[in-house]
Amino acid sequence: MQDLAQLEPIARDLPQTKRGHERCVALLESAAELFLEHGYDAVSLDDIVNHAGGSKASIYKYFGNKEGLFKAICDYRRDQFFKDICMPFNPDLLDFRNYLIQTLINFQQHLNQPEKAAFMRLVLEQSQRNPEIARHIHEHGPKEIQMAIAKALETAHNKGLLICANPIFSAQFYFGILRNIEWKVLMGLPVEDSDQENINYISYCVDRFLDGHQKP
Template structure:
């Protein structure tokens, strides 16, 4: 469970007590469950309160309104995503090649979880219908992920591990490695490749990525 500080960027009014923290997280998790089961439009604030306990006043206090609650769910899950997938690069533990490979493998394993894929589909659906949500998701999701990897690429460049003049462009290129796998999962297509085949593919692509970032 996230501590109080980790909710600071998610809730409008940061809960100061353990009980308030638990109520805030329960609303996030219950709302996400109901949205996935019934769809965003079919779920009311009353439904969420009945499922999670508490009151609508708590939703207004912590999130402002239903749309704010949905954005907070996305932010909450994004933080969990970062926690599960991204680890700081430690050259004493792993090579940069292995770091890049393992990050993509972690990302792929995350996508393969049915509940995670279903929530991504929900995000795409709501983004098509609400430009403000779309902008929020992009700024706090994909863009933040790209910037995180760009930061490590910049450090690797400064340390002479690779040559990377534009870390953000290279980060976007790097995540393109998973684009085909990601879209197959989101479209519900069968995964014909085995885990080993996908790992072989990721390793091959990372090697080609690093080949393109050799010192001139």
């Protein structure tokens, strides 16, 4: 479970006690469960409170309204994504090729989890309906993830491990390796390749990516 400081960018009014922290996280997790089961529009704040306990006053205090709560769920899950998938690159401890391969393998395994895939589809649906939610999710989701890899590419460039004149463009190119798998997941199609086939595919693409970032 996250500590109080880690909830600061997620909740409007940061809980000051362990009990308040637990209430905040319970609302996030209960709301996410209900949204996935019934859909965003079908779930009311009363439904969330009845499921999680507490009162609507807590939702208003911590998140402002239902839309704020949904944004907070996306932020909360993004933080878990970073923790589980997108680790900082330390050139003194990690081989850069292995780092790039493992990051994509972690991402692909994340996509293959049915609950994670369902949440991605929910996010996509709400983004199409609400431009403000779409902007928030893009700025605090895909863009942040791309910036994390761009930072790793910049570090590798400065260490002489590759040539990367535009780390942001290269980061976007890098995540394109999984675009086909990502679209299959979003459309509810099965990813039929075996784990080993996916590893072979990712390894091949990362090698081609690195080939393109060497001196001409």
